[in-house]
Amino acid sequence: MPRGAALDGNALRTRRTVERILAESLRLFNALGESNVTTGMIAGALEISPGNLYYHFRNKERIVEALFRQFESRIDVDPRPSGDAAQAIEDLWLYLHLMLEAIWEYRFLYRNLDDLVARNRKLREVFNRIIDRKLAAVESLCADLVRSGAMKASRGEIGALGKNVLVVATYWLNYQSIRERRDDLSAADLGQGAFQVLAIVAPYLQGAAREHLGSLGERYID
């Protein structure tokens, strides 16, 4: 076997193991809460030795950091700007669903967000980088809507609504899970979250855009 091929095989096996560790850790963190999961449990669930796990991740915190970076690239998509107002709302609606789905997939991060970022500055910086980008995306989308006449809002109003969009998107699933008295949130809960976020933007929309949003939201109004 040529030397290069053997190295590739090792590199692939290493990458595969890292991926399995991350996937299993994510599953366990989400199911049991990150603080209730040990590296021993992760190694046990994967039927690998603790030594093998430590070879890839020095400790549990390194796994959490890797998952946070994975989440960061997972949600690094921006809503597409669109000339048509109704289409822009439809795009935004879809985009919010994608964001909330990603948050749901990595929900252990959000469930313990304040603890995680308080104990680890690296994680706090990742989170703040995510928020900075999302704030910029919301503000630029609103500026587009204002230019096309689909939205009427001052710079100050857009600044305040941007922050509120981020607070509601960040904490919606936590709030909903307490309110609904259950952990097993569903697609309907994500839809309600997207609707709540859009409700912050809605009163600034004009004409067709606002009507279109109204029809999207009808089933989420109780």
Add this chain to the structure above:
Amino acid sequence: MPRGAALDGNALRTRRTVERILAESLRLFNALGESNVTTGMIAGALEISPGNLYYHFRNKERIVEALFRQFESRIDVDPRPSGDAAQAIEDLWLYLHLMLEAIWEYRFLYRNLDDLVARNRKLREVFNRIIDRKLAAVESLCADLVRSGAMKASRGEIGALGKNVLVVATYWLNYQSIRERRDDLSAADLGQGAFQVLAIVAPYLQGAAREHLGSLGERYID
């Protein structure tokens, strides 16, 4: 000494000890995080014996429950309805400050809200009772503003804005503490929180009420 007076003295001493335990626990929970504080640390800080503490509170969870109930009665105030639109906004502004100050005072509850209510159903019910009352207060206040002509919003819009008001008020201090990269929030952060909550209501306000809000919020817009 007459027997009644002796009993009163005991009852007073008991109540005084309970109050001291709760005040010291609150201080330690806020400063170090509830999960990092033991009943031994609380007893030590008060220079009382662990046995004395256990006599009043069987375990730490009972202390957390008592503090949550204390918080519940602390924030059980409703915004006063008012005929005058500008005055109603002024009252709402003050009311939001009071609410956020109370949350800040008992911030350990909010910092670990999701963990606390996940592990203890009694706490989840207290929290939901608080939210139910606050939702009703916001909706009734909005209905008043609609009746007086200071607000223009449908029932569905009021329902959605009520939930957003609660999500932002509940999680604002957590969000702000991550964003500002510091734990020592100040009066200005509470003001910003009140402004963010009002920004959800603002676009539905009409005429004088909206202008009055604009002038209140000017210093919080960056």
